Amino acid sequence: MERSLTRDPGFWIMVVIGLVLLIMGPILIDMFTIMQITQYVVLSVFALSLAYIWGFGGILSFGQAAFFGLGAYAFAVSSISLGDTTLPLVLSFVIPAAFGVALGYFMFYGKLSDVYLGVVTMVVTLIFWKLANHTAGPEYSIAGVRLGGFNGIPSIPTINIPGQPDAWLDPAQLFRFFMGVLIVVYIALRILIASDFGRISIGIRENETRAALLGYDIRRHKVIVFAIGSGIAGLSGAMWATYQSFIDPNAFSMEMSAKALIWVMAGGVGTLLGPILGVIGLQWLTLQMGMVEFLNSLVVLGAIMMVLVLALPKGLVPTFKSLGIAGWTLWRRGRGVSGGVKKVTSDD
Amino acid sequence: MDYAIIVALEMIRAVAWLVLLAAGLAIIFGMMRVINFAHGEFLMLGGYTVVVSTGAGVNEWVAILLLAPLVVGIFGVVVERLVIRQLYGRMLDSLLATWGLSMLMIGGVTLIFGNTVQGVATPFGGVRIGSYQMPVYNFVLIFFAAAILLAVWAVLKFTRAGLIARATMQNPNMAETLGIRTGWVYMATFGIGSAVTGLAGGLLAPVTGVVPAMGASLVGQSFITVITGGAAVITGTLSSATILGSISQATTFWAGPVYGDAALLVVALILLRILPQGITGRIFKRAL
Numbered sequence: 293m294e295r296s297l298t299r300d301p302g303f304w305i306m307v308v309i310g311l312v313l314l315i316m317g318p319i320l321i322d323m324f325t326i327m328q329i330t331q332y333v334v335l336s337v338f339a340l341s342l343a344y345i346w347g348f349g350g351i352l353s354f355g356q357a358a359f360f361g362l363g364a365y366a367f368a369v370s371s372i373s374l375g376d377t378t379l380p381l382v383l384s385f386v387i388p389a390a391f392g393v394a395l396g397y398f399m400f401y402g403k404l405s406d407v408y409l410g411v412v413t414m415v416v417t418l419i420f421w422k423l424a425n426h427t428a429g430p431e432y433s434i435a436g437v438r439l440g441g442f443n444g445i446p447s448i449p450t451i452n453i454p455g456q457p458d459a460w461l462d463p464a465q466l467f468r469f470f471m472g473v474l475i476v477v478y479i480a481l482r483i484l485i486a487s488d489f490g491r492i493s494i495g496i497r498e499n500e501t502r503a504a505l506l507g508y509d510i511r512r513h514k515v516i517v518f519a520i521g522s523g524i525a526g527l528s529g530a531m532w533a534t535y536q537s538f539i540d541p542n543a544f545s546m547e548m549s550a551k552a553l554i555w556v557m558a559g560g561v562g563t564l565l566g567p568i569l570g571v572i573g574l575q576w577l578t579l580q581m582g583m584v585e586f587l588n589s590l591v592v593l594g595a596i597m598m599v600l601v602l603a604l605p606k607g608l609v610p611t612f613k614s615l616g617i618a619g620w621t622l623w624r625r626g627r628g629v630s631g632g633v634k635k636v637t638s639d640d
Numbered sequence: 641m642d643y644a645i646i647v648a649l650e651m652i653r654a655v656a657w658l659v660l661l662a663a664g665l666a667i668i669f670g671m672m673r674v675i676n677f678a679h680g681e682f683l684m685l686g687g688y689t690v691v692v693s694t695g696a697g698v699n700e701w702v703a704i705l706l707l708a709p710l711v712v713g714i715f716g717v718v719v720e721r722l723v724i725r726q727l728y729g730r731m732l733d734s735l736l737a738t739w740g741l742s743m744l745m746i747g748g749v750t751l752i753f754g755n756t757v758q759g760v761a762t763p764f765g766g767v768r769i770g771s772y773q774m775p776v777y778n779f780v781l782i783f784f785a786a787a788i789l790l791a792v793w794a795v796l797k798f799t800r801a802g803l804i805a806r807a808t809m810q811n812p813n814m815a816e817t818l819g820i821r822t823g824w825v826y827m828a829t830f831g832i833g834s835a836v837t838g839l840a841g842g843l844l845a846p847v848t849g850v851v852p853a854m855g856a857s858l859v860g861q862s863f864i865t866v867i868t869g870g871a872a873v874i875t876g877t878l879s880s881a882t883i884l885g886s887i888s889q890a891t892t893f894w895a896g897p898v899y900g901d902a903a904l905l906v907v908a909l910i911l912l913r914i915l916p917q918g919i920t921g922r923i924f925k926r927a928l
Contacts, residue, residue, distance in 0.1 A: 352732055354739070395909075402913040407675055410735050411863045412909070414677075418860040419905050426898040546856060550739060557736070590747030597740030601733050602726055 297486040306565060307475060314471040318464035326467050332572055333470045334535055337477055338528035339555040339567035345521035347562040348485050350497030351514060352406060355413030356525050357548035358420050359388040363526025364533040364543045365424070368445045373435040377534065378454040384530030385523040392522025396515035403511070417549055424541035444540025448533050470531055477524060481564060484520070493517050525552075550593055557600045559609050566609035642770025647893070649769075653778045654892075655885035656785035660844065661858055662865035662877050663788050664837030669866050670873040671809055671829040674724060674734050678742035679862055680855020681749075682834055686712050686841020687850035688749065691758045700763060708842030709835040716834020720827050728826075742855065750852040762846040777846065784843055788836060793874050796928050805829065806928075860901060864908045870918020875927035879919050884908065 297303055318326055338360055345351045363384040370380040395416060399409055426432075428441025439445065451469060453459040461469060484490050496503040496510045504510050533539040542548070555574060559566025574596070581592045604611060665679045676682070686708040693703040723741065727734040764776035796802035807815040808825045816822050848854060865884060869876025887907050892900035915922050 354735070398909045398913050402916045404912060404916050407673070407731050407735065408867050408912065408916070410732065411675055411867050412912070415860045415863055415905055415908075418856060419902050422857070422860075422898055422901055547743070550743060553736065553739075588747045588750060590743045591751065592747075594740045594742070594744030594747060598723070598737050598744065601737040601740065602723070605730075605733060 297482055302565070303482055307479065310471065310475040310478070314468050314475065317471070318467060323463060327463055330463070330467045330470055330535060332575060333467070333474050334528055334531040335551075335555075335571045335575065336568045337470075337474050337531060338525055338552055339559075339571050340474075340477055340481060340564060341521045341524035341528060342552045343556050343559070343561075343564055343567040344481050344485075344524070345517055346556055347564075348481075348490060348497065349493045349514060349517035349521070350500075351518055351521070352410055353413045353518070353521070353549075354410045354553070355415075355417035355549055356521075356552045357544055357546070358413070358417040359392060359522040359525035360529040360532070360548060360552075361417075361420060361424065361539075361541070361543035362388045362391060363529030364539045365439070365445070365529075366526065367530030367533050368448045368539050369434045369437045369439075371449050371534070372437045372445070372447075375449070375457045376455070377449055377451045377457075381451070381527070381530055385527045388526025388529070389519045389523030392519040393515060396518040396522075400511045400514040400518070414546070414549070417544055417546065421541055421544035421546075424544055440540075442541055444538060445533075446538050448537045448539060450537065451534055466535070470535075473527070473531065477527075478564060489513075489516075547590065547593065550597065554593060554597050554600065557597070558604075560606060560611070563609050569609065642772055645769055646772045646774065649774060649778065650893075651886050651889050652782055654889035655881045656782040658861055658865045658881035658885045659785040659789060659877055660781065660840040661862040662869070662881065663785075663792070663873075664833045664835070664840060665862050666833075666866045666869060666873050666877045667792065667836060668830055668833035670871050670876070671805065671833075672724075672728075672826055673731065673871070675738075675863065675866070676833075677735055677738040677859075678719075678745060678855075679837060680859035681742045681745035682712050682716065682837040683841035683844065683858055683862075684749065684850065684852065684855045685715060685745070686838035687845035687848070687854065688753065688758075689838065690760055690842045690845045691850050694760055700760065704842035704845070705839070709839040712838025712841065713831045713835030716837075717827060717831040719834075720830035724830060725823075725827075746852050746855065753852065755852060757849045757851050759849045760846045781843060781847075784839070788839070789874055789878060792836075793928060796873070801828075861904065864904055868908045868911050868918055870915075870920035872920035872924060872927050875924045876918060876920040879924070880911075883911070883919075 313329075317329065321329070338356070341359070342353065342356045345353060366387045367377075367380045367384040370383050371377045374380060395413075399412055404412065424439070425442045427439035428443070430438060432439045432441070437445065450460045451466060452461065485494070492503065492508050493513050495506075496508070496513055500510055529543060532543070551574070555570030556567045557570075558574060559568065559570035577596075578589055578592060581589070606614075661683070664682070665676060668674060668676055689708045689711045690700070690703045693707050694700050698707065719738075719741065723737050724734055727737055762775065762777050764780070766773045766775050796806055804815070804820055804825060807818075808820060808822050812822050815825075844858075848858075861884075865877065865880050868884060869878075869880035884904050884907060888900040888904040891903035911919070920927060
């Protein structure tokens with residue numbers, strides 16, 4: 293592991309907070325709240341998938357929901373037909389990642405510009421959404437599981453202990469398992485970002501031409517980054533499917549992609565902590581807004597998105613971080629202690 | 641023989657459909673390199689203008705040909721002033737902002753009109769071709785698709801405004817140095833693009849019906865047509881609409897409309913793999 297990572301206090305604080313929540317959560321907090329938090333945990337994994345490819349690979353995908361939905365459907369179909377959920381969880385990572393490689397090949401080896409990339413990823417999601425809605429008839433079934441069109445797939449099994457299809461996890465265990473997944477994904481991404489591979493992809497994000505001139509194959513790097521993000525998104529889709537025990541084509545909806553973008557934008561591009569806070573903040577806000585009768589969620593999401601782009605382009609965490617550092621410097625100057633403005637790093 | 645004529649006409653109709661869906665977006669993209677993610681909702685707004693004004697007793701053709709472009713055009717100018725203007729040079733941010741706008745519009749229209757399909761009567765009946773029947777309205781769509789392209793071409797080619805537009809398209813800095821207010825050109829372009837989109841939305845309303853979320857089922861086709869065509873407004877739109885329209889229509893005949901859309905995407909991905917800047921990025925570079 294990189295020295296810089298093991299020395300970063302932010303990383304250890306995050307891991308410890310996660311572990312404390314994992315262990316103490318179900319003991320201290322009532323069951324209803326735990327199930328609510330489980331939802332945040334699942335969506336946080338989804339947010340991390342976009343936070344990684346956008347913040348640390350410079351790939352702005354407008355279609356993260358395509359992989360989320362693909363993972364959810366892959367999990368639903370395979371877990372119902374197999375009865376056990378261990379292999380389906382693996383599949384829910386592998387299938388979207390493979391699709392990510394295929395799509396990434398066309399996009400990155402074709403050297404599409406950013407705008408084209410955004411449009412293509414969005415259109416892919418739209419087509420998936422249309423196709424999934426279209427699968428209503430009995431002729432659309434995979435391995436004996438009907439896809440159900442806009443009605444979706446009901447009675448998706450809960451995660452079970454590997455090899456024991458009847459040993460289902462209770463809600464507390466499910467929370468612990470998902471929290472574990474979130475921590476593992478977070479640590480894995482931090483290690484990946486701190487590794488040579490991660491440094492190269494950050495270099496590509498900063499300046500593609502320079503990275504290419506230094507001899508790195510930017511197309512291959514981008515495909516790999518994109519595929520990893522796709523796999524994580526797919527995994528979160530599977531977690532969503534089993535948490536709800538139900539999945540419908542709305543997993544592929546534009547709203548789902550937009551939510552991921554908003555979480556990352558609100559939390560700050562180029563951080564992993566920010567998007568998680570974005571999930572918690574936005575989900576809480578939507579819950580509150582849902583009580584106001586004359587608003588609907590699309591109006592709220594759309595308004596938040598426009599405000600974020602126009603007023604807070606850097607996101608909350610980096611904005612507060614630079615504000616905090618500026619304030620700290622000012623305070624120190626006021627006390628007569630010399631010290632320049634520390635450069636803002638955004639790696640946590 | 642009759643069947644062949646029907647198939648050919650359906651192909652042409654599919655091409656015209658894509659031209660109508662994409663023309664307004666292509667005008668904006670060709671000039672400003674901005675993709676308006678709220679394009680589908682601009683179409684929807686055109687549709688609702690027709691529904692509301694015919695409901696109030698306005699003649700249907702006045703509503704489609706006059707009110708829909710007017711309302712959406714003005715709306716476009718307002719959006720350009722308030723949103724797009726702030727984000728020139730920040731391409732991705734303008735995508736994100738217009739996406740936010742798109743959700744805001746869907747939500748807002750749902751609040752006002754409710755989430756129900758509202759229809760307008762399709763003008764004219766059908767025409768018999770041998771033993772087959774075809775709606776006359778298809779010919780109206782084909783006529784207007786051709787008319788829009790011709791009009792854009794004529795304006796760009798023969799008028800002073802077109803000259804200014806082409807100059808700004810080719811080199812905005814140079815144009816500005818020569819005394820052209822490129823900001824105004826962009827505003828006008830966005831307004832005209834929106835008006836064309838509104839006209840298309842109005843024309844499509846009798847065929848598709850009008851729902852707040854109708855944009856989602858149409859924008860895919862618009863976006864693919866524009867990015868496959870590339871930056872040249874007329875050649876790009878026409879060439880990509882022809883290729884994509886005929887292929888998707890053939891797939892639709894063979895497997896059904898949803899697969900037609902999927903085929904559209906696959907063909908577009910392959911085309912973009914070979915021609916990343918769109919068709920007019922490499923071929924017909926100098927064309928309008």
